[in-house]
Amino acid sequence: DGGITQSPKYLFRKEGQNVTLSCEQNLNHDAMYWYRQDPGQGLRLIYYSQIVNDFQKGDIAEGYSVSREKKESFPLTVTSAQKNPTAFYLCASSLRAGGMLTEAFFGQGTRLTVV
Amino acid sequence: GDSVTQMEGPVTLSEEAFLTINCTYTATGYPSLFWYVQYPGEGLQLLLKATKADDKGSNKGFEATYRKETTSFHLEKGSVQVSDSAVYFCALSDPRGSTLGRLYFGRGTQLTVWP
Numbered sequence: 638d639g640g641i642t643q644s645p646k647y648l649f650r651k652e653g654q655n656v657t658l659s660c661e662q663n664l665n666h667d668a669m670y671w672y673r674q675d676p677g678q679g680l681r682l683i684y685y686s687q688i689v690n691d692f693q694k695g696d697i698a699e700g701y702s703v704s705r706e707k708k709e710s711f712p713l714t715v716t717s718a719q720k721n722p723t724a725f726y727l728c729a730s731s732l733r734a735g736g737m738l739t740e741a742f743f744g745q746g747t748r749l750t751v752v
Numbered sequence: 753g754d755s756v757t758q759m760e761g762p763v764t765l766s767e768e769a770f771l772t773i774n775c776t777y778t779a780t781g782y783p784s785l786f787w788y789v790q791y792p793g794e795g796l797q798l799l800l801k802a803t804k805a806d807d808k809g810s811n812k813g814f815e816a817t818y819r820k821e822t823t824s825f826h827l828e829k830g831s832v833q834v835s836d837s838a839v840y841f842c843a844l845s846d847p848r849g850s851t852l853g854r855l856y857f858g859r860g861t862q863l864t865v866w867p
Contacts (some may be wrong), residue, residue, distance in 0.1 A: 668853055679756075679841060679857035680796075696853065727795055731853050738814075738845070738853025740786060743795040 643744035660728035758858030790849035
């Protein structure tokens with residue numbers, strides 16, 4: 638089955654450590670996105686990428702980094718510079734068709750807790 | 753800039769009641785509009801969409817009409833079920849614009865349906 642796989646589902650990190658969240662899609666989608674969700678808030682965009690080896694900062698990129706070395710993979714690193722990293726992280730992807738980007742499909746999310 | 757405002761929750765209804773969740777938007781281009789649903793501990797699932805003015809999106813008994821004159825995309829269902837209990841997010845994207853199809857989300861509305 639095609640879809641977006643995020644791993645792990647739960648992640649615990651000590652303060653001061655970097656951690657990488659995995660996102661893999663087998664939908665052959667062109668664009669990929671990382672969103673952060675906090676209780677009672679909507680989703681906020683961290684980074685997004687339209688093509689391999691290219692990505693742009695979203696609204697809250699500080700303290701995060703990404704790479705897009707393969708079309709199907711878009712890992713997110715939460716660095717020690719991120720002041721409040723405890724949150725639910727969601728990866729999404731969308732397809733370019735006819736010059737437009739279609740609706741986004743989401744993974745199941747990774748819940749990161751800093752201890 | 754682009755933004756979405758949706759009805760604050762939580763919303764609590766009895767089974768078979770009528771549901772409306774209001775959503776209004778601000779956009780500079782010609783956005784596509786979406787409703788996503790999130791069940792506890794999971795990612796977002798696309799519920800319905802509309803890509804141009806006067807389009808009606810529908811799925812699983814839910815409907816929403818893209819009203820350009822009132823910049824609205826209200827979600828409705830005639831008879832809710834306990835299984836509809838979830839958080840509902842209104843969102844927009846500009847599929848042709850420079851923002852590469854990124855989504856702008858409302859804050860979400862928690863719906864609880866009692867038997």
